[in-house]
Amino acid sequence: MLLTAALLPAGAAAADTITVTDITGRTVQVEGPVEKVILGEGRQIYFTAALDTEEPFRRVVGWRDDFEKADNDGYHQYLEKYPEMAELPTFGGMKDGTFDVEQAVALDPDVIILNIDAKAATEEGGYIEKLEKVGIPVVFIDFREKPMAHTEPSMRIIGKLYDKEEQAEAFIRFRAEEIAKVTDRLAAEKDLKRPVVFMERAGGYSDDCCMSFGNENFGMMVELAGGTNMASNIIPGTFGTVNPEQIIASNPDHVIVTGANWDLYVPGGAWVGVGSGADPEVTSEKLANLMERPGFTGVKAVQEGNVHAIWHQFYNSPYQFVAIQQIAKWLNPDLFADIDPDATFKELHDRFLPIDYRPGYFVSLKSDG
Numbered sequence: 001m002l003l004t005a006a007l008l009p010a011g012a013a014a015a016d017t018i019t020v021t022d023i024t025g026r027t028v029q030v031e032g033p034v035e036k037v038i039l040g041e042g043r044q045i046y047f048t049a050a051l052d053t054e055e056p057f058r059r060v061v062g063w064r065d066d067f068e069k070a071d072n073d074g075y076h077q078y079l080e081k082y083p084e085m086a087e088l089p090t091f092g093g094m095k096d097g098t099f100d101v102e103q104a105v106a107l108d109p110d111v112i113i114l115n116i117d118a119k120a121a122t123e124e125g126g127y128i129e130k131l132e133k134v135g136i137p138v139v140f141i142d143f144r145e146k147p148m149a150h151t152e153p154s155m156r157i158i159g160k161l162y163d164k165e166e167q168a169e170a171f172i173r174f175r176a177e178e179i180a181k182v183t184d185r186l187a188a189e190k191d192l193k194r195p196v197v198f199m200e201r202a203g204g205y206s207d208d209c210c211m212s213f214g215n216e217n218f219g220m221m222v223e224l225a226g227g228t229n230m231a232s233n234i235i236p237g238t239f240g241t242v243n244p245e246q247i248i249a250s251n252p253d254h255v256i257v258t259g260a261n262w263d264l265y266v267p268g269g270a271w272v273g274v275g276s277g278a279d280p281e282v283t284s285e286k287l288a289n290l291m292e293r294p295g296f297t298g299v300k301a302v303q304e305g306n307v308h309a310i311w312h313q314f315y316n317s318p319y320q321f322v323a324i325q326q327i328a329k330w331l332n333p334d335l336f337a338d339i340d341p342d343a344t345f346k347e348l349h350d351r352f353l354p355i356d357y358r359p360g361y362f363v364s365l366k367s368d369g
Contacts, residue, residue: 020157022140023116023150030111030137033163035059038104040094040114042067045078046317047143047155050171050352051164057085059162061107065090071313072261073275077355094118094127101127105134111161115316116142116150144316145238148220151175151318171318171352178321178344179224182328185335186226195253195331197227198301201239202312203257203290204270210295212242217315218258218323225327226335227254244295254330255301257290258312259283272309278360283309288365305366306330319348326362 018032037059049056068075092098128138141154152172159168199218201211213219214235222229230250234242259272272286287309291302308330314323326341349357
């Protein structure tokens, strides 16, 4: 052992085996400390940046090509500060069968981190076995299918892999404290009235109406924020669709549309481009236009101006607690008059992220919303 240590380069440390239980329950062994990682989604930079705050791309040797398309404003904010990220090798997805195993092997990563929604395709394609044969482990995490249950364990898994466990725990504490500011106050209300909320997923992304959420993701965020998710009894899983007639029959008190800058997906589309630095006048106008569709024009929420848009990527990142605060403030403005979701998101940026906060992630048709 002494001889082995003596043969190591100065400053080098012997690799240790890190054992983690990923979000699917698999026990995975990874040689650490992890210095080279392939991100199964570009948007996984949201959690990577929260742990590797000073150098968010230092471990990333490749990533999926979705970040620029799914969050164009956020991508370009990172690009301003880290132009080298444009040179990172990009991958296709597991689910669409365009992931290149040979390319992954050539990059020699210590681990590949995948979202849980890629698990079925990964297994069907035999990717896990193929990668294991060349010594590349796969770890699954989740901020999308069951984010309220899986965010904390996912952050702990990544913190362990990155040797950033203290940073992960600090993030988890901050998140829990900010959620409690909403849930504790709601729990103390004896006669809480829960307004009915229709969450439209990616409104205006296509001509179809209307994608929404069941009892998970934004659907659960609505419940935690003091509302009743309209689609909880219509959609059995996390994601699904409701028709305009169901919206009219439910007559929701609030409508909340998720959106982002999707100009690379749907150029010039009707989507509401809320996100980093978005212009509220532009996003308000696009949101108002969406409410002219059948299914919305006569409902209570539209008539009373309780129509809002929120950044879509809260649904696939560890930042959902900011969305919970904003939804709570929309639903019960008097109860949460002192809560400032923009200030919460700015504190998140100041404490954990390498980029500055640029408002634009929320907009409401009601002037005081």
